[in-house]
Amino acid sequence: MKTLIACITLGACLAGCSATAPSATGYQPVMAQEGKDVIWVPTPDSLLLKMLEAAHVTDKDLVYDLGAGDGKIAIEAARRYGARAVGIEFDPQMAEHARQNAKNAGVSDKVTIITGDIFAEDFSKATVVTLYLLPSLNLKLYPVLVNMKPGTRIVSNTFTIGSWVPDKTFYGYSGTVGHFWIVPASIQGFLQLDGIPGLDQVTLSVVQKSQEFHADFTPQGKPFQRIEGRLNGTQITFSYADIQGVMQTFKGEVIGDALSGTLDADPSVRITAKR
Ligand SMILES: C[S@@+](CC[C@H](N)C(=O)[O-])C[C@H]1O[C@@H](n2cnc3c(N)ncnc32)[C@H](O)[C@@H]1O
Known part of the structure; x- marks a missing residue:
């Protein structure tokens, strides 16, 4: 776990992210706090924008953020592009915090935060999936992701998905990196x-x-x-x-x-x- 924490915090947090303000409930998440399968570190703003750009998000999209944290990816997809967005977050307090953030941002009509496990919830209706997990979790999700509807776009902060070669790799500030894939049709x-x-x-x-x-x-x-x-x-x-x-x-x-x-x-x- 220590390696994983280092993996994420060195990969992104030191690259310039900031904690969010407490929500109306008074809850304030703490950087690198434990999550079910991975700690919470928010995607830095510069990379988040590049991720949404790389995925060509529009108001026609249904964006799912797997492991939603404070909801910032779902909120930005709705606020900037008018997309409908769903965040799946295991931690109930964090999920409620994300709901409050969506409300404060004026997009609670477009953003749904599900309190649940990304390995149990159904996200098959997504047209865009965003990830900031760990290499091992991405690999575990691979069979589901690669079998989503052809044309579904997937974008990941920092980590690739096993040996699935990205269609595109892009960079935010301070060495942050993201990867983008389009689910291919099967002609095997x-x-x-x-x-x-x-x-x-x-x-x-x-x-x-x-x-x-x-x-x-x-x-x-x-x-x-x-x-x-x-x-x-x-x-x-x-x-x-x-x-x-x-x-x-x-x-x-x-x-x-x-x-x-x-x-x-x-x-x-x-x-x-x-x-
Ligand atoms: C690295 S943070 C990313 C947060 C957000 N996606 C972002 O990029 O700003 C990972 C989040 O996943 C949540 N998480 C960990 N395991 C999970 C699981 N099995 N199901 C749902 N959420 C989970 C953690 O609580 C944490 O908020």
Whole structure:
């Protein structure tokens, strides 16, 4: 636990954060106070703004902050962007303090603070998830996070999520760092591609690792080629060599079990795929 405390306090607190004022109830949290699975240290303001920016939060979003502390992330998402926001906080006094802070900020109509455990509460409706936990907790949440609705944005103060490579890493003041991911659609397995110019039906056998994949691209009756591609939420891109050996880039969208898209070089081409 000492290592973890050092991890967080050295990572962010010394980088310039400040305690919040007591709420109407007279409760005042203390920097680095114990929490269920991780101590309380608030995200510094400069990084908080970058986190919301990186996640492109808008008034259409439902932002969940897992381990909400004094509610500052949820409050800022509502105040600055008009988003609806939910904070999940285990400590009942801290949760009440966060509710008071939301009220004082004039956003209690948009901000809900749930007193609960992030490992028990359902946050599957979130369009944006914010984290300031620990590497071990992020790793524990990984199977849930990576299986959220494709396109869900996740942003974390300081810590990555296991070996899931971030789509973007950004910095606040004084060496603070954040990471951003978009949950990719799943295309793992076999797909039949139709409409590739000059090639009959193509089989794509895909091995996906988070937002990246490689695949064997096998046109009927022809040798296969190994290709690599990327998913940005539901947007998919990959390149292959056509029958003249010219590289072509496919760009499309994953919709459920199907995909549909076109070629960069000729947007009139329509390519579809099914599992
Ligand atoms: C490092 S603080 C981050 C606070 C806030 N998200 C922020 O960035 O300013 C982590 C918070 O998670 C809370 N917490 C710890 N374990 C939790 C759990 N299992 N469920 C819900 N909250 C938890 C702690 O009480 C603490 O307030």
